[in-house]
Amino acid sequence: MIYLNFIFVAAIVVSFVFYFYFKTKQLRATLPIRKKWYTAKAGVSLGMFLIFFSCNALILYPDAVGFIVAAIFAVIGIGLGLNNFKRMRHEGKYILEEYELNKF
Template identity: 65%
Template sequence: MLNYIFVFLIVLSFAAYFYYKTKQFRSTLPIRKKWYKAKAGVALGMFIIAFGLNTCIIYPTLVGFAIATVFIVVGFMEAYSNFKRARHEGRFVQEEYELNK
């Protein structure tokens, strides 16, 4: 049952990554592009974390746990750094929109 939850999270985070990457390419304003890029990075980090947790369930061996740990740590670093960047740039998105009306 837990495996299905992680597979659902993997699919959901990949869909969010694809959505924000598409929004990034279609945006014309530079800050908004960076904001969407950071949001896509958060979704990618969540994808990597969910993949690592799913690896723990599928391969409950020492090697599986070691690989899962690497995925979880890398995913957490990716999600956290992009979350901070998205929060910082999110403050300027509305201001940039108002200036470029």
């Protein structure tokens, strides 16, 4: 059980690092579709963060309140992750086209 906690903590840290990475890439991007694409990627990372956090809460607090909080975080994380994954896939189709149009 303690090893599972370490795995979830590592996944939480990695997903937060990816969220921070994609947010900084979004701020540095100059093309509009690429900014939206990085925003969607950051949203997927944030959704994964919430899912891993809820799984970790189930391990740390195995009571009724822990289950309710974990369920709320899991539902929000799944919704956020799926919505942003669809956006990321849609906007990813236009990245190369936008790059070709804006070459100098």
